[in-house]
Amino acid sequence: MSVSKSTAKSPKGQSARLVSLDVFRGMTIAFMIIVNTPGTWSHVYAPLRHASWHGCTPTDLVFPSFLFISGVAMWFSLRKYNFEFSRPAIIRLLRRVLLIFAAGLFLNIFPYFGRDYTTLRIMGVLQRIALAWGLGALIVLLVKRNRIWIPAAVLLFGYWALMYFLGGDDPYSLEGNFARKVDLALLGEKHLYKGFGMPFDPEGLLSTLPATATVLLGFMSGGLIGVRGSSWKTVGWLAAVGALLVAAGLLWGEYFPINKPIWTSSYVIYAGGIGMLILALLVMIIDIFRIQGWKTIGIILAGGALMAVTGLLWKATAETGYSSSFLITVGLVVIAFALLLKLNFFLPFGMNPMSTYLLAGIWTKTMLAVKIGEITLYNWIFTNLCSPLFEEQKLASLLFALLQVTLIWAFGYILYRKKIMIKF
Numbered sequence: 106m107s108v109s110k111s112t113a114k115s116p117k118g119q120s121a122r123l124v125s126l127d128v129f130r131g132m133t134i135a136f137m138i139i140v141n142t143p144g145t146w147s148h149v150y151a152p153l154r155h156a157s158w159h160g161c162t163p164t165d166l167v168f169p170s171f172l173f174i175s176g177v178a179m180w181f182s183l184r185k186y187n188f189e190f191s192r193p194a195i196i197r198l199l200r201r202v203l204l205i206f207a208a209g210l211f212l213n214i215f216p217y218f219g220r221d222y223t224t225l226r227i228m229g230v231l232q233r234i235a236l237a238w239g240l241g242a243l244i245v246l247l248v249k250r251n252r253i254w255i256p257a258a259v260l261l262f263g264y265w266a267l268m269y270f271l272g273g274d275d276p277y278s279l280e281g282n283f284a285r286k287v288d289l290a291l292l293g294e295k296h297l298y299k300g301f302g303m304p305f306d307p308e309g310l311l312s313t314l315p316a317t318a319t320v321l322l323g324f325m326s327g328g329l330i331g332v333r334g335s336s337w338k339t340v341g342w343l344a345a346v347g348a349l350l351v352a353a354g355l356l357w358g359e360y361f362p363i364n365k366p367i368w369t370s371s372y373v374i375y376a377g378g379i380g381m382l383i384l385a386l387l388v389m390i391i392d393i394f395r396i397q398g399w400k401t402i403g404i405i406l407a408g409g410a411l412m413a414v415t416g417l418l419w420k421a422t423a424e425t426g427y428s429s430s431f432l433i434t435v436g437l438v439v440i441a442f443a444l445l446l447k448l449n450f451f452l453p454f455g456m457n458p459m460s461t462y463l464l465a466g467i468w469t470k471t472m473l474a475v476k477i478g479e480i481t482l483y484n485w486i487f488t489n490l491c492s493p494l495f496e497e498q499k500l501a502s503l504l505f506a507l508l509q510v511t512l513i514w515a516f517g518y519i520l521y522r523k524k525i526m527i528k529f
Contacts, residue, residue, distance in 0.1 A: 123330065123392070126178065126455075127456055128387055128391055128452065130455035132451050133167060133170045133171055134454040134465075135510050137167045137462070137465075138509050139506045139507065140153050140154075142465075142469055142505070143505065144487035144504070144506065145484075145487060148502040153503075158279065159277075159363065161363050161375065161376070165372075165376075166379060168230065170380055172233075172234065172316055173319055173322060173323040173376070173377055175238050176319070176320035176322060176323020177384070178323075178327065179245065179324050182197075183242065183245055184331065188246065188250055194246055195246075198243065199239075201239070203235075205231050205235035208459070208463055208529070209229045209230065210227070210229075215470055216471065223295060224295045224296070227292055228288075228292070228310070229308055231462075237320050238320055240313070240317045241320035244321065245324060253321055253324060253325055256321065257321040257322065257325075260321075261318050262370070264311075264314050264315045267311070268284065268361075271283040277369070282367050283311065284309050284310075284312045285304075285305045287311040288305075288309040288311065289304065292310065305366070307366040307368075312368040315369070316368050318370075319373050322377035323377075326381055335392035336393070340389045340393070343384055343385035344382060344385040346381055347378040347384075347385060348382065350375070350377055351374075351378035352378075353374055353378075354372070354373075354374040354376070354377075355375060357371035390405075402443050405439060405442070405443035406444075409442075412433075412435055412439065414436070415436075450514070452521055453514055453517030453520065454514065456526055457517055460527040461513050461514075
């Protein structure tokens with residue numbers, strides 16, 4: 106881990122960084138905090154929950170977005186080594202993998218350092234990021250850049266074959282999937298995640314292989330931006346390829362279901378396609394249009410307001426309120442998104458992603474460990490500060506999550522203002 110002063114100019118000028126990628130990264134971390142820390146799991150809006158097994162909600166796009174973004178950034182970080190296998194490049198690769206993996210283990214242990222380590226979960230979100238990024242970087246250093254799609258395809262189709270032929274009668278089920286069998290054999294039952302009602306790790310070893318393909322999709326997207334720059338051609342290519350991948354993922358999902366816990370190949374290209382579409386939109390808005398101008402912000406605000414007003418009018422005349430409520434929600438989200446962009450809200454997260462992620466995990470675990478009377482600090486804050494404010498408890502639960510976002514943002518903002526970047 107290293108601490109450095111950022112030399113990049115602010116978004117108001119010509120930035121040495123890809124600001125759209127920082128914003129994408131910041132959006133992902135902010136949304137991750139929202140979905141991970143509701144006031145109570147008994148009252149959560151459906152889009153803020155994971156799919157129970159097959160399927161994909163907005164929440165299921167958070168983790169692949171992390172990996173996709175790390176792949177985009179990889180193109181720029183490995184460019185200094187000319188994408189060649191060398192001693193400095195390997196040292197950089199190994200150092201980063203070990204640091205991120207160790208940070209993930211620390212989160213698994215914290216705050217119970219005197220625990221029984223024979224039951225410690227070994228894998229986790231950061232551990233998967235470390236291994237998938239490391240394997241992806243090794244592939245990039247060994248394979249020519251214009252052929253990266255080949256190992257990505259091998260990983261995806263090879264994983265499908267392993268899961269189908271070695272998974273038993275129901276190869277894509279919780280009980281029968283081959284990825285679980287591999288983790289049980291290599292990691293042991295006691296070291297796996299138990300949140301599914303049985304030992305099964307959604308960040309296991311075998312499913313890290315297709316997750317590596319997610320990183321490689323990001324790398325290829327980064328190469329497109331690195332070579333063509335933040336241009337309309339880049340936006341067009343990202344949008345076109347992204348749309349094709351989304352369609353291909355949906356089609357493949359008919360045979361190999363879209364599924365986050367076992368990280369199916371269809372899920373990889375579906376989520377990767379959405380990542381490309383989001384990146385294309387952000388490159389257009391931020392790097393081409395220069396979002397700081399109120400003219401651009403005004404256009405986005407007007408679009409959001411139009412959707413919200415249309416939804417309200419529809420709700421007043423339609424028999425069913427589902428479609429109208431959707432329009433109102435999307436409109437309000439667009440308005441909030443535009444204002445947050447104008448305020449550079451996402452950059453404090455995006456410039457220090459690992460440190461803000463770690464702090465979010467540490468703070469959440471601290472709230473769950475500290476007791477006030479008979480309840481945890483986590484429950485006390487929700488029950489006494491958030492719950493009384495709303496009759497609709499889903500709103501209270503969301504408010505609690507937004508308070509956590511604000512708290513972690515304040516830490517990131519201090520680093521952002523001081524131009525401090527903590528790198529892993």
